[in-house]
Amino acid sequence: MSDPIALVIGNRNYSSWSVRAWLAMKHSGLAFEEIFIPLDLPDTKAAIAKHSPSGLVPVLKVGDNIVWESMAIIETLAELAPDMKFWPEDFAARAMAKSVSAQMHAGFFRLRRDMPMDLRNNLPGQNHTEGALGDAAKITALWTACLERFGGTGPYLFGDWSAADMMYAPVVGRLRTFGVPTNDICENYMDAVLAHPDMAAWMVGAKAEPYVIGNP
Ligand SMILES: N[C@@H](CCC(=O)N[C@@H](CS)C(=O)NCC(=O)O)C(=O)O
Structure with missing residues (x-):
């Protein structure tokens, strides 16, 4: 397919759903135009509405086709x-990768509410609500189970970088910003995710952004 591709995203520092789609876009190796809409400004909703049937970012445009919801974008x-591996080849690993990815997309609401993504910030010990820590645990x-069972061939949840890592x-970023303690296996995993070239590039962009939302 040679239709032009565009990805509509929000702020690199704050838009947790945008980073997932952008990591998938980069992993695809496909050429794309990036359309950036700064969030939380007076004209944000109108700007998003020009692209998005849900009123939310990210949105993938492939020619005249519009894809919204981060999981649908990753699958598309x-x-x-x-030729780019998004999911593990092994059936058991792929079944678990799809399950934990869908669980992320549908859940962990308390962590998302109480520890909003703020990549360039360092707030250890803050926002450690019972709900957020329960979701983090x-x-x-889940990460430990994936890494112990399937992570043997590489540093990521299923060895190679996959859609599951993009989803998490x-x-x-949240666990690191808010200094949530984990275990050695998860700390190593988190170091590997932050060192992935695409994630590292996204972090550089997050640090360079001038926009500030909420109480910095
Ligand atoms: N379930 C959606 C969630 C998308 C979402 O909540 N996006 C936020 C930004 S991270 C948004 O567009 N907010 C609109 C706004 O702030 O006006 C997905 O998976 O893509």
Whole structure:
């Protein structure tokens, strides 16, 4: 398919759903135009509405086709770039990768509410609500299970960098910003995610952004 591709995203520092789609876009290796809409400004909603049927970012545009929701964007990019591995080859690993990714997309609301992504900030000990820590404990238990069972061939949840890592990359940012203690296996995993070239590039952009939302 040679239709032009565009990805509409929000702020690199704050938009946790945008980073997932952007990591998938980069992983695809496909050429794309990036359309950036700064969030939380008076004209943000109108600007997003020009692209997005849901009123939210990210949005993927492939010619006249519009794809919204981060998981749908990741799956669409996996289809458009079939030679790039988005999911593990092994059936058992792929089944678990899809499950933990869907669980992230649908859940962990308390962590998302109480520890909003703020990549360039360092707020250890803050926002350690019971709910957020409970979600963090569930996530680190999931990571540990993936890493112990399937992570043997590389530093990521299923060895190689996969869609599951893209889905959890913003959680890595949150746990690091708010200094949530984990275990050695998860600390190593989080270091690897932050060192991934695409994630590192996103972090550089987050630090360079002039926009400030909320109480810095
Ligand atoms: N379930 C959606 C969530 C998308 C979402 O909540 N996006 C936020 C930014 S991270 C947004 O567009 N907010 C609109 C606004 O701030 O006006 C997905 O997976 O893509």
